[in-house]
Amino acid sequence: MKFQSYPVAAYLAGKPTKTRIDIMIKKISLFIVLLALISVAAGAAVNTLVLDGSTTVGPLAKTFAAYFTKKYGVRVTVSESGSGNGAKSLINGSCTIATMSRAMKAAEIAAARQKGVNPVATIVALDGLAMVVHPANPVRSLTKAQISSIYRGAITNWREVGGPNTRIVVIQRESNSGTEESFKELVIGKGVPVTGSAETQSSNGSVKSRVSTTLSAIGFLGHGFVDGSVKVIAVNGVLPTVAAVKSGIYPVSRPLYFYTNGQPSGVVKQFVDLPKSAEGKRMITELGFINR
Amino acid sequence: MAGESGGECNRTNAFVVSARKRTLQKIAKTAGEGMLFSVASFVAVIVLFIFYFVARDAVPFFQIRGFSEFFTSSNWYPADDPARFGAFAIIYGSLMVTFGSALIAVPMGVAAAICLSDILPFSIRQYAKPVIEMLAAIPSVAFGFFALVILAPLLQNNGGPLLMWAWWILVSPFMVLAVIVLSDLLTTKITDQERRQQLHIFFLILFGLLSVFLLFKVGTILYGIQILTGTNALNVSIILSFMALPTIVSVSEDALQAVGRDIREGSYALGATRAETIIKTVLPAGSSGILAAVILGIMRALGETMVVWMASGNSSQVPEPWFNYLQAIRTLTATIAGDMGEADQVTGSARFHVLFAMGLLLLVISFISNLVSERIVVRQRKILSGQ
Structure with a gap:
């Protein structure tokens, strides 16, 4: 007791x-x-698709995922950790589809092969990289050479490109970003260093928030992220419109990819083929991306 | 009577322990002690393991690239071809924001601790201290968001006026104190009572006007400053100081409390005022604890990642001029966080190992400052007990 x-x-x-x-x-x-x-x-009962990678492709992947879950009852999880991490996840087998805003590099493909993974690319959509400035900035158009000079640190004042007399706040993305790598490749050229005074932001959203609140800032965004809080400037006189990107006149555009291990089949194929369907095309356009 | 004897019987029974129980107790004792020991040693082993594994991956970087580029160059292009790993600007940025946040947080934190322990009545302190400690519960990403979305635009749009107000609010109390103390000191030697009073008033007015002039002159200079980018070293220093404050306040308040009532009363009994008691008795007696608090706070600022990653601007540059807190910088922690994703073993080994080199550097810095503070605390204790 x-x-x-x-x-x-x-x-x-x-x-x-x-x-x-x-x-x-x-x-x-x-x-x-x-x-x-x-x-x-x-x-x-439920097999899941795991997507990981680019923050640019993120919104698209999420919309696809919601639609796919509703239609086929397959659970899809989407992470956005950068294109580089997407590739890593695919190589490590921790995701089914890697979403990437750049093509896989030779080193990554070699690493994948070594681990018995065979990365296969499917182009989802096209994306124009929009150069954005603060809405109050009077500059309307820059040439590709001028943008390159700004990012290399050769031009440091807006006065030199027809703007007000203030220093330029250069905003780039971190080295993890596919958008950053595409931008470097398309505008500055490979192996040319960006100026040390360039600020680094970790996502499209934070670049937008920095540019929309900083009078003298310049940055680049995936076309789908542009809204009224920032001003898009023309590159070589061309604005990143759907027609301009599709026809290839706009100089800073790139394809977005889904990477799978081997040729997609079954549920994965169904998902990867979404962009080809009418519904998929509608979603791509709605999010501000461009159909291939 | 019978009931009483029954009680007696029960009590003796309770004290007699059977052999089975005794072995059980022994087993329980050994198991309990063993478990506690293994948990304690596990923590120590974790520290050693972290050191070992970070160092193991850091050493290859120095083997590949040597020391000089890492510590002297400011060219940080890990992803380019050819890659360059000059981390000087990044190390400098880390030290810069740590120093800046200490400059803000230490005086504020110690002052707040003194206020809590010696000035505020007990009933208010009971509520004030938990509220200050709540600051520590705010996740760092929330601080970072605040820094990026609110503080950065504020600094850009109203940076000048903001700096002016901060200067006025922070410096004017010290100015008032300095004026009073200075004019007092300058007139103590004069024996003639009347002349002394006259001179005292003269000095008060003179220094008062001087300090007001200084306040306004520097204020107008600050007012004219146009901050180009709000994500800069100042922004990060301010936020980091907020994050270090609860640690500094809480730990140094505990240290001041530990000084004890008898020492304070001894000081009062000798005729000291409250200010004299605080400055000459309580603060020296609690100084080792305050120092520990300061080191803890600084470590918090040095190791913080999320806020710095979001709000420092992440530019790998030494500001121009070197003390300019209004330019974007980059720190070791933010670099590790930002570059880790891309830097896999497969995509270029130096790029992977350089991040571990940075981690090792951070570990070494915090290890050294911990050792130094430990030394100072021990010495302080010796001096105090010797007197």
């Missing part, structure tokens, strides 16, 4: 009476068994 209030002591002392701790252990084990049963059942 004394032990009633100390179930642990009673248990240790080997009391034969049924104490609270016994009941508790029984309840807990029952709960665990139930949980295991439920999770096994859930795992068997």
